[in-house]
Amino acid sequence: MTLVGVLGCGLMGSGIAEVCARNGRDVVVVEADPAAVERGRAKVLRSMESAVARGKLPSDDMDRAVERLVFTDDWDSFGDRQLVIEAISEDPDIKVAAFQQLDKVVGTSDAILASNTSSIPIMKLATATERPTQVIGLHFFNPVPVLPLVELVPSLMTSPDTSERAASFATEVLGKNVIRSKDRAGFVVNALLIPYLLSAIRMLESGFATAADIDAGMVHGCAHPMGPLALTDLIGLDTTMAVAESMYSEFKEPLYAPPPLLSRMVEAGLLGRKSGRGFHEYRKDV
Numbered sequence: 001m002t003l004v005g006v007l008g009c010g011l012m013g014s015g016i017a018e019v020c021a022r023n024g025r026d027v028v029v030v031e032a033d034p035a036a037v038e039r040g041r042a043k044v045l046r047s048m049e050s051a052v053a054r055g056k057l058p059s060d061d062m063d064r065a066v067e068r069l070v071f072t073d074d075w076d077s078f079g080d081r082q083l084v085i086e087a088i089s090e091d092p093d094i095k096v097a098a099f100q101q102l103d104k105v106v107g108t109s110d111a112i113l114a115s116n117t118s119s120i121p122i123m124k125l126a127t128a129t130e131r132p133t134q135v136i137g138l139h140f141f142n143p144v145p146v147l148p149l150v151e152l153v154p155s156l157m158t159s160p161d162t163s164e165r166a167a168s169f170a171t172e173v174l175g176k177n178v179i180r181s182k183d184r185a186g187f188v189v190n191a192l193l194i195p196y197l198l199s200a201i202r203m204l205e206s207g208f209a210t211a212a213d214i215d216a217g218m219v220h221g222c223a224h225p226m227g228p229l230a231l232t233d234l235i236g237l238d239t240t241m242a243v244a245e246s247m248y249s250e251f252k253e254p255l256y257a258p259p260p261l262l263s264r265m266v267e268a269g270l271l272g273r274k275s276g277r278g279f280h281e282y283r284k285d286v
Ligand SMILES: NC(=O)c1ccc[n+]([C@@H]2O[C@H](COP(=O)([O-])OP(=O)(O)OC[C@H]3O[C@@H](n4cnc5c(N)ncnc54)[C@H](O)[C@@H]3O)[C@@H](O)[C@H]2O)c1
Pocket: 007, 008, 009, 010, 011, 012, 013, 030, 031, 032, 036, 087, 088, 089, 090, 091, 094, 098, 116, 117, 118, 119, 139, 140, 141, 142, 234, 235, 236, 239, 243
């Protein structure tokens, strides 16, 4: 698959677009409106410039990747795509509407429509289309250019051919490591990670320890590269809450219920790194 589309160019979509372009694919990125298109373009360029500055990407390769990227708010640009990866906000209604629209505009008959959702059932997105056998979950990890994992999530209706083509795109084209998960909210990684992050938030909320000490505990005591509250800031508190809500609604397991502190912080717009403040403070949009 050489013609790729990416829907949504936030934290994840920008990384997915970048790795696809860096690996020789022609990529159309669609965002919600012209301002979001420009923000998305700037994010991808900033990330590649930083990779060049760190010696991780030759500048000629960056120039070639930039030439392969088109940013637009016109969904019809997806018409000829062979693979479209959706990475818009973690909201089931918004995603279902997006899959209905993708089904209309993507003209390639065997195109794969993939979702980067962290927790919404792939079946829900598949049945929003007339081609459920071609819908699959391709769940990347943040930052996409750095983390090698992709979870492959076929629904009960995904065809073996779609699974094989999507897996070989992730491994052979993007050089990622693929693990397979059943279509259950949270898949493998978030089913393990989210209860841990929520436990750290509950620990902070109860006054058990400070944010700095909770994070330092896991960094220095367990050799984690960052503590759970810093990781929640990196993921985004809104995304963490949305994933927890999907998992809670699927399993009714109290460990998955978002703690009140998380809800209040999301209501206040304290979303973590992307808003400049979460459990810790950041320079805005770093
Ligand atoms: N943040 C993470 O660490 C992480 C990791 C893996 C997967 N995910 C998943 O990736 C998806 C995106 O998450 P994110 O963190 O990048 O969110 P984000 O808020 O950074 O970006 C979402 C983007 O989608 C755009 N968007 C929203 N509705 C749109 C529409 N109708 N058409 C076009 N663009 C639209 C927004 O303008 C925004 O730029 C979610 O499903 C999330 O669960 C997130």
